[in-house]
Amino acid sequence: MSEFNLSEQAYLDMDEVEFRARFRERTHHTLEIQVYHAAYRNKTLSNRQADTVKKLCRIWVKRGISTEQHDYKTAQKLIEFAEAMAAEKSIDLSPYAPHPVSKPQEKSFFNIIHERRSVREFKKDRVGDELIDKILDAGIWAAHSCNLQSIRYLVVREETSPGLFRGSDIPGGPVHLVICQDFRVYRANPYNPVRNRLLDAGAAAQNIALAAHAAGLEGVWLTFTDKIKERLIKKFDLPEYVEPVTYVDIGYGDQTPYPLLRPQVKDVVLGRG
Numbered sequence: 001m002s003e004f005n006l007s008e009q010a011y012l013d014m015d016e017v018e019f020r021a022r023f024r025e026r027t028h029h030t031l032e033i034q035v036y037h038a039a040y041r042n043k044t045l046s047n048r049q050a051d052t053v054k055k056l057c058r059i060w061v062k063r064g065i066s067t068e069q070h071d072y073k074t075a076q077k078l079i080e081f082a083e084a085m086a087a088e089k090s091i092d093l094s095p096y097a098p099h100p101v102s103k104p105q106e107k108s109f110f111n112i113i114h115e116r117r118s119v120r121e122f123k124k125d126r127v128g129d130e131l132i133d134k135i136l137d138a139g140i141w142a143a144h145s146c147n148l149q150s151i152r153y154l155v156v157r158e159e160t161s162p163g164l165f166r167g168s169d170i171p172g173g174p175v176h177l178v179i180c181q182d183f184r185v186y187r188a189n190p191y192n193p194v195r196n197r198l199l200d201a202g203a204a205a206q207n208i209a210l211a212a213h214a215a216g217l218e219g220v221w222l223t224f225t226d227k228i229k230e231r232l233i234k235k236f237d238l239p240e241y242v243e244p245v246t247y248v249d250i251g252y253g254d255q256t257p258y259p260l261l262r263p264q265v266k267d268v269v270l271g272r273g
């Protein structure tokens, strides 16, 4: 048994968050990468390639977790591909091709990148829950190391929980989106460098900041003081394995700051090999 292939009992005994993280990690490293590599090169796949994931699927069912969950459904699709390829059938990935990006869409995308600003003053208008969830969803769709999915959120409205963020260098609000991480997921891969953890949170936060602007809001990515963090942990009774890592305040912007101009690409490329 390696640290990746545990006994069935160990998989049954661990908490569900760790089990599902291990399930996704194994799916990613023992199936997903191999399937797409072989499909692209018209190579066949061993009929044992999906064994690890199949075993984890059986344990999934034994644990009584819903087979409608995203991670299980993804694994099933990859098993389906792997079985077809092991039988020397080609797989059709064309239904999963992204919509072609039109020129106007491309322009809008880069406008969103260039016109997002840190906006620190907000109107009083209430931000609807649906809009908040749409923005949080953008954070979940960020890349994540080993597909471990550590991201968790706290949504704090200043009007509902006033003062939790006092001590921040700006008044902020009206909605504080706190990006937390459930660090239990990282037990699934001890070789994932520790710095990836912060990058995972940063990727989610960046998507959130961009999505807020794309959705007609504005926002600012902010820094916790230890006191703010402690207040959040206490208020939401967070266990020790869940940590608030960073936060983005959003709302309807009431300020249009001059863009903080950036260096040109040629001035920041240190080398081209």
Ligand SMILES: Cc1cc2nc3c(=O)[nH]c(=O)nc-3n(C[C@H](O)[C@H](O)[C@H](O)COP(=O)(O)O)c2cc1C
Binding pocket: 116, 117, 118, 119, 120, 169, 170, 220, 221, 222, 223, 224, 260
């Ligand atoms: C990790 C991180 C922490 C930040 N913390 C703060 C902060 O504590 N207070 C603040 O006013 N802005 C904060 N910002 C926003 C930056 O000041 C801002 O992004 C930067 O000045 C560039 O301006 P722009 O976002 O308008 O392009 C933070 C940004 C990042 C990425």
